[in-house]
Amino acid sequence: MIAHLRGKLVEKNPTDITVECGGVGYFLNISLHTFSQIAAEESIFIYTYLQVREDAQILFGFMQKSEREIFKKLISVSGIGASTARTMLSSLTPGQVVEAITQEDVAVIQSVKGIGAKTAQRVIIDLKDKLSEFTEDVNEIITSSRNTYKDEALSALETLGYTRKQSEKVVTRIIKNDAEASVETIIKLALKNL
Structure with missing residues (x-):
């Protein structure tokens, strides 16, 4: 390995x-x-x-060892593949994933593309007791950079399984509301609205 x-x-x-x-x-x-x-x-x-x-x-x-460990825990859950785990860590920060699971917040986990109610509940049941070690390690990283990344964001959303047509309307609306949004911010907001 x-x-x-x-x-x-x-x-x-x-x-x-x-x-x-x-x-x-x-x-x-x-x-x-x-x-x-x-x-x-x-x-x-x-x-x-x-x-x-x-x-x-x-x-x-x-970039963080803790994110890798959370990824490994996520893919150990039946019904969560590597692609879904990566989408989860793209839609939410590792800290938000840990918090949603430990707080049993089904709605937050279900907000990720490809995760239904049953899978969200399974994630919580399987991982609730296994993530206590990460609650201290995971820090939220806030980044801000100027926005000229519409194509980059659309390309990333296509890679994550969304069609360009459905993504473009949402991305355009996000950029209109926040002209200074970074690529990550655009994609995260788009993932929540698609």
């Missing part, structure tokens, strides 16, 4: 990054939370999780 990578950040998108280590480029799927924490510097240290399936080996990246 690949536990972490230290190397050169070659490419950065809202849903993925490419890190070069020893001449090899590693493609990592990331959440919006991780995207918001990646500095514009060239060198990067990132925690990873390697998912091995019959048809693929998929590498996920996390």
